[in-house]
Amino acid sequence: MNDAGKKRYWKEYQKNIANDDYYYARSCIRQNFFPGSEETFLKILRETLGKNVFDDPHQTTCTGIAYHSSIVPQQTTMTVVARQFSLMNEAGYKNFIPSCVTSFGIYSEMMETWGHFPETMEKTKEHLKAATGRDFKLPENIVHTSDIIYKFRNIIAAKAKYKLINKATGKPLNVVDHIGCHYAKIFPEKGLGGAEYPVVLSGMIETWGGKVVDYPERRHCCGFGFRQYIVKENRGYSLSNSKKKFDSMEPYKPDFIVANCPGCSYFMDRWQYTIAEMEGKTYDENGYGIPVLTYEEMAGLVLGFDPWKMGMQLHQVSVEPLLDKMGIVYAPADKYKDVNGKDLGKPLQPNNLKCY
Amino acid sequence: MFTDKLKQDVRFIEGLKACINCGTCTAICPAAQFYNYDPRQIADTVQNGNDTEIEQLLKSDTIWYCGECLSCKTRCPRDNTPGYIVQALRSLSIKEGYYLLSEKGRQQLEIKRRVGDIMLKYGYCVYVDEIETGYHPEQGPIWDWYRANTESILKKLGANYKGSGAGTLRKIDKADMDELHKIFEETGAMEQFKKLEEEGHE
Ligand code: SF4
Numbered sequence: 001m002n003d004a005g006k007k008r009y010w011k012e013y014q015k016n017i018a019n020d021d022y023y024y025a026r027s028c029i030r031q032n033f034f035p036g037s038e039e040t041f042l043k044i045l046r047e048t049l050g051k052n053v054f055d056d057p058h059q060t061t062c063t064g065i066a067y068h069s070s071i072v073p074q075q076t077t078m079t080v081v082a083r084q085f086s087l088m089n090e091a092g093y094k095n096f097i098p099s100c101v102t103s104f105g106i107y108s109e110m111m112e113t114w115g116h117f118p119e120t121m122e123k124t125k126e127h128l129k130a131a132t133g134r135d136f137k138l139p140e141n142i143v144h145t146s147d148i149i150y151k152f153r154n155i156i157a158a159k160a161k162y163k164l165i166n167k168a169t170g171k172p173l174n175v176v177d178h179i180g181c182h183y184a185k186i187f188p189e190k191g192l193g194g195a196e197y198p199v200v201l202s203g204m205i206e207t208w209g210g211k212v213v214d215y216p217e218r219r220h221c222c223g224f225g226f227r228q229y230i231v232k233e234n235r236g237y238s239l240s241n242s243k244k245k246f247d248s249m250e251p252y253k254p255d256f257i258v259a260n261c262p263g264c265s266y267f268m269d270r271w272q273y274t275i276a277e278m279e280g281k282t283y284d285e286n287g288y289g290i291p292v293l294t295y296e297e298m299a300g301l302v303l304g305f306d307p308w309k310m311g312m313q314l315h316q317v318s319v320e321p322l323l324d325k326m327g328i329v330y331a332p333a334d335k336y337k338d339v340n341g342k343d344l345g346k347p348l349q350p351n352n353l354k355c356y
Numbered sequence: 357m358f359t360d361k362l363k364q365d366v367r368f369i370e371g372l373k374a375c376i377n378c379g380t381c382t383a384i385c386p387a388a389q390f391y392n393y394d395p396r397q398i399a400d401t402v403q404n405g406n407d408t409e410i411e412q413l414l415k416s417d418t419i420w421y422c423g424e425c426l427s428c429k430t431r432c433p434r435d436n437t438p439g440y441i442v443q444a445l446r447s448l449s450i451k452e453g454y455y456l457l458s459e460k461g462r463q464q465l466e467i468k469r470r471v472g473d474i475m476l477k478y479g480y481c482v483y484v485d486e487i488e489t490g491y492h493p494e495q496g497p498i499w500d501w502y503r504a505n506t507e508s509i510l511k512k513l514g515a516n517y518k519g520s521g522a523g524t525l526r527k528i529d530k531a532d533m534d535e536l537h538k539i540f541e542e543t544g545a546m547e548q549f550k551k552l553e554e555e556g557h558e
């Protein structure tokens with residue numbers, strides 16, 4: 001096949017990712033549910049990759065969850081987004097990197113809408129000025145934080161302590177990659193590989209020695225659904241969509257699941273526990289379930305970071321089976337200890353899901 | 357009448373170009389697999405522009421079933437986005453007070469309290485201190501353990517829980533919270549929250 005033609009074809013599935021000097025926009029969901037992941041990301045960027053990244057204390061929620069559950073007007077979200085950009089301008093940065101996939105979708109959607117309907121941009125400018133006295137300029141580059149890890153995946157591989165390989169058998173681990181819907185389904189051109197061939201996670205997995213599981217419901221939503229999860233009565237929606245994915249991936253015997261969206265990682269962890277408690281069903285052979293990692297945790301494990309300093313003890317599905325398969329040296333007893341080694345006591349055991 | 361009102365919402369204009377009723381959105385839609393919900397029908401109804409039918413939609417549970425995953429945006433061969441159309445319909449339903457006529461619509465007050473109030477209190481849309489396994493049993497025993505030891509655990513992870521300056525779960529400064537509140541006032545979020553509380557109470 002003509003190589004130039006092939007390259008041209010794939011060009012539309014690529015995107016520009018800034019090389020350094022990032023303005024980090026934190027995620028509410030990631031900070032609350034995976035509170036070690038963002039520090040892990042910053043450590044990788046600063047210490048492993050030697051990058052400059054600014055962690056601004058002045059930012060707030062992007063309001064994305066409220067927007068998608070229809071409790072705030074679009075102009076509210078636009079103006080909060082504009083304020084975050086204004087903070088980035090003030091700090092002297094141009095490369096905006098949100099940690100949350102919902103936020104990434106929100107920033108992209110508001111920018112797109114401003115482009116299509118310039119009057120909405122004018123309104124936002126007026127609102128921001130009136131509310132805060134601020135003005136703002138758009139970022140020059142906006143990518144999701146997982147794009148940055150993807151970009152530098154080879155450097156990480158070169159510094160890796162562990163591989164995504166089963167130490168006992170020497171075979172690659174089977175890894176399920178779950179891409180948050182709002183990473184590439186809203187604006188396929190803004191995701192690496194588009195909505196059809198997203199490579200952001202599979203690229204990391206393969207570079208670090210693993211094998212990607214291609215299963216029928218690979219691209220199905222985790223089922224968050226915003227209002228469908230927030231309201232207790234609606235939560236069956238969320239659970240059922242995750243279950244559809246678990247049922248579909250089970251025959252491929254995944255060693256773990258990794259997601260770039262903090263919501264997806266959280267749901268796929270907790271819905272396995274829920275299904276185990278409701279129906280006695282677990283999705284691995286030994287009754288522990290399939291460990292679910294954030295992409296920061298996956299990169300951190302490869303680099304040899306301590307799982308308990310990355311917060312992996314806060315998963316409901318135990319990660320030890322994966323650590324053992326990878327041959328990671330860790331201290332099992334430190335899992336439930338504080339920073340000074342004081343024992344914090346153990347969480348209660350679920351009735352059905354086995355835990356370490 | 358309703359079509360004109362919907363057209364004032366850019367999400368409606370962006371969401372509906374011309375629907376050919378192919379049903380691709382319904383085939384991919386996670387909400388359609390769980391609820392009695394059909395995004396194709398929604399696109400068709402608003403495209404037809406029949407006021408009585410749109411009014412029915414605005415009063416129904418139907419518009420509240422969408423999960424806003426936006427899978428339909430990727431797949432529609434005519435560049436429509438039923439998920440955006442739904443956002444415009446929901447906003448109009450709230451404005452007209454029709455959301456009170458459906459069980460799912462009335463849940464907006466619950467969401468306002470669980471997400472809206474949290475944003476105004478902490479500057480985050482969720483906050484560890486406010487999540488209990490009673491309302492969130494799926495959080496599991498690990499969450500109770502986390503809640504019982506929040507400070508010690510977050511310290512070990514290098515977070516800055518309730519601290520000043522940058523870092524995971526830091527306390528957001530008053531000046532920043534003030535700006536957030538003012539934006540909510542300026543852009544109609546406060547007004548909408550008040551409306552949801554008042555009408556929900558009645
Ligand atoms: S996929 Fe698009 S064209 Fe087809 S029914 Fe849905 S909205 Fe209409």
Ligand code: SF4
Pocket residue numbers: 381384385386387388395421422423424425426427428429438439440442
């Ligand atoms: S955004 Fe709504 S209508 Fe579109 S696919 Fe997702 S759940 Fe269905």
